[in-house]
Amino acid sequence: MGRKLVGRTLALFLFAFILATLSGAYAWVSLEKHPYNEKRKGDPKRGMMIYGQLCVSCHGDKSMGDGVAAPAIDPKPANHTDQGRMGRLSDEHLYGATVGGGLEVNRSANMPAWGLYLDEGEVYDLVAFLRSLAPFRGK
Ligand code: HEC
Secondary structure (H helix, E strand, C coil), X not given: CCHXXXXXXXXXXXHHHHHHHHHHHHHHHCCCCCCCCCCCCCCHHHHHXXXXXXXXXXXXXXXXXXXXXXXXXXXXXXXXXXXXXXXXXXXXXXXXXXXXXXXXXXCCCXXXXXXXXXXXXXXXXXXXXXXXXXXXXXX
């Protein structure tokens, strides 16, 4: 194989790889392919561990919306212990916000789309943890 051909094959391979990654990631962020299943219950303890790794930088280690990154962000990260706010958000809404980010639920894009990084089970775990902070009280 000539050098040129090797280069081209590599480039093509890379392109295919990036395309596959992007479309795969997109497929997961799309809630149509991963709709909320109300029968599925997550584990709040596992959710807390994930939250500690991915969410506290913005939402704070007490989940009050006052993480280290919060001062740099406007609108501010949600206070997940705020019953008035969280009590009106259904589990399905929390799932959609976590998977698709703020834009998915008509909120700020400052809230990232975690569906790119998490598997479905982890999202249910996170919802279960959020629910342990503030139960749903109806819309
Ligand atoms: C880069 C900062 C940042 C990180 C990290 C972050 N969030 Fe958020 N989050 C936000 C902001 C900002 C909002 C408020 C958006 C608004 O009010 O428009 C928000 C709001 C939310 C909401 C409420 C949505 C609503 O409709 O009120 C949920 C639920 C949420 N985040 C879950 C999470 C979870 C779970 C994680 C970790 C996996 C996480 N967030 C990590 C910035 C962040």
